[in-house]
Amino acid sequence: MRGLELNSVTIHAGEAPLFAPLTLTVPPSTVTTIVGPSGIGKSTLMDFIGGHLARGFHATGTVILDGQDVTRLPAEARRIGILFQDAALFPHLSVGDNLAFGLASHVRGRAMRRASIETALDKAGLAGFADRDPATLSGGQRARAALMRTLLAEPCALLLDEPFSKLDPDLRADLRRFVFDHIRDRDIPVLMVTHDEADAAAADGPVIPLGG
Numbered sequence: 001m002r003g004l005e006l007n008s009v010t011i012h013a014g015e016a017p018l019f020a021p022l023t024l025t026v027p028p029s030t031v032t033t034i035v036g037p038s039g040i041g042k043s044t045l046m047d048f049i050g051g052h053l054a055r056g057f058h059a060t061g062t063v064i065l066d067g068q069d070v071t072r073l074p075a076e077a078r079r080i081g082i083l084f085q086d087a088a089l090f091p092h093l094s095v096g097d098n099l100a101f102g103l104a105s106h107v108r109g110r111a112m113r114r115a116s117i118e119t120a121l122d123k124a125g126l127a128g129f130a131d132r133d134p135a136t137l138s139g140g141q142r143a144r145a146a147l148m149r150t151l152l153a154e155p156c157a158l159l160l161d162e163p164f165s166k167l168d169p170d171l172r173a174d175l176r177r178f179v180f181d182h183i184r185d186r187d188i189p190v191l192m193v194t195h196d197e198a199d200a201a202a203a204d205g206p207v208i209p210l211g212g
């Protein structure tokens with residue numbers, strides 16, 4: 001079955017679980033939202049699904065992506081894209097090289113790679129920005145470039161962890177629209193963590209509260 005499934009997933013930081021075991025299915029082309037109080041483990045859950053669980057945590061349950069159990073796979077073998085609130089581009093690389101870093105390995109040859117990057121920059125309203133230093137971009141431009149870098153990897157699922165929270169309200173609404181427009185036609189499951197009601201309302205899937 002296609003989509004992202006969590007089966008009885010919880011995370012322990014020491015003895016007690018952070019939240020009650022979570023079971024859910026995110027079908028392709030839908031955005032499911034996770035909400036919950038600060039500190040309950042929303043970001044840590046995203047880290048676990050993406051394969052980046054930090055030391056000090058222990059997780060139980062399984063993560064199934066498109067029918068395959070990926071719970072024990074290394075992050076790079078999961079093909080799960082993650083967009084964090086910081087939307088950090090590598091500061092020592094140009095904008096174009098940042099996007100090249102995300103580019104799926106099957107896109108071969110210098111000309112093909114260059115064309116893919118130019119197309120992505122164009123979609124992000126950043127045509128001609130390939131040689132720019134990320135520090136010269138606005139917050140919104142950096143965030144759009146970061147989304148494009150994530151999508152260029154052609155992920156089979158996407159995790160959004162408070163992706164808009166560092167932006168001011170106008171920019172936030174613009175970027176939210178931009179992200180949702182670009183993921184809608186991807187036919188992949190998307191799981192989003194947010195504190196923001198407008199973010200949750202813009203998503204078309206269910207809102208799942210993470211509880212104790």
Ligand SMILES: Nc1ncnc2c1ncn2[C@@H]1O[C@H](COP(=O)(O)OP(=O)(O)OP(=O)(O)O)[C@@H](O)[C@H]1O
Pocket residue numbers: 013018036037038039040041042043044045054055056057
């Ligand atoms: N390295 C660590 N080892 C053990 N516990 C940690 C570690 N880092 C964070 N924690 C704790 O793990 C819990 C989950 O943190 P997490 O950042 O996932 O919560 P969150 O729900 O995303 O919070 P917020 O909404 O404030 O971003 C918190 O209670 C935090 O104090």
